[in-house]
Amino acid sequence: DTGVSQDPRHKITKRGQNVTFRCDPISEHNRLYWYRQTLGQGPEFLTYFQNEAQLEKSRLLSDRFSAERPKGSFSTLEIQRTEQGDSAMYLCASSTSGTVGPQPQHFGDGTRLSIL
Amino acid sequence: AQTVTQSQPEMSVQEAETVTLSCTYDTSESDYYLFWYKQPPSRQMILVIRQEAYKQQNATENRFSVNFQKAAKSFSLKISDSQLGDAAMYFCAYRSGGNEKLTFGTGTRLTIIP
Numbered sequence: 001d002t003g004v005s006q007d008p009r010h011k012i013t014k015r016g017q018n019v020t021f022r023c024d025p026i027s028e029h030n031r032l033y034w035y036r037q038t039l040g041q042g043p044e045f046l047t048y049f050q051n052e053a054q055l056e057k058s059r060l061l062s063d064r065f066s067a068e069r070p071k072g073s074f075s076t077l078e079i080q081r082t083e084q085g086d087s088a089m090y091l092c093a094s095s096t097s098g099t100v101g102p103q104p105q106h107f108g109d110g111t112r113l114s115i116l
Numbered sequence: 117a118q119t120v121t122q123s124q125p126e127m128s129v130q131e132a133e134t135v136t137l138s139c140t141y142d143t144s145e146s147d148y149y150l151f152w153y154k155q156p157p158s159r160q161m162i163l164v165i166r167q168e169a170y171k172q173q174n175a176t177e178n179r180f181s182v183n184f185q186k187a188a189k190s191f192s193l194k195i196s197d198s199q200l201g202d203a204a205m206y207f208c209a210y211r212s213g214g215n216e217k218l219t220f221g222t223g224t225r226l227t228i229i230p
Contacts, residue, residue, distance in 0.1 A: 056217065
C-alpha cells in the first residue's frame, strides 16, 4: 500500500497523559499536513511541513501540541497533558509541490483520540 | 479569514438520479482554489473534483461536475447517475493561492436510496 499511513488508528488515554501519533506520507511527497476533525465538523488545519521545515502553524496548535518531521519523511504529532477537548480524529495528508496549480492532498485514515 | 458554508447537513437521492450539494464561501482574495472531498464511512478522504478560481469553465470529472458562480461565491457539486458507492460525507474546501492549508465546510452527508 503506497498511501498515507497513520499509526495508531485508535488511541484511548487518560486526561493529563501525553500522546504521540505518527504519519508516513506517500514516499515521493515532500509536503505533509496535519488536520484535526471533531464529530460533525470538517477537518481543521493544524500545521504543514515542506520537507523538514514547518512552514505554517494554526492558532489551534496550542503550546501543548508539537509536530516534527526531522528527516523530511515521516512526521510525529505530540500532545502533552491531554484535555477532554483534544478528543478528535487527527488526519495526516501529503502532497507534492508541483508547479502547475495546487497538488491534491492525499489523506490517511486518521488516528482517533479518545480522552477518558 | 475565509469561511466555507455547507447549508445542507444531510441529503438523499434515489439511485441513478441526480443530486446537487451546495457550498458557499467568503473571501476577499482573487487567487484561490475550491475542492470537493468525499469521506466514506470509516475510510480515507479522497479528492472528487477541483476548480481554479481563474477558470470560467466548470470542472467535470466523469459523473461529477461543479457549478462555479464566482460573483455569488457559490460552488455546488452535481452528482449524476448516483450510485450506492457515492454514499459518504462530502466536504467543500477552499485554498488560497498563496497558502497551503485547506479550509473545510461542515460537510453534507449523502445517502443513496436503492
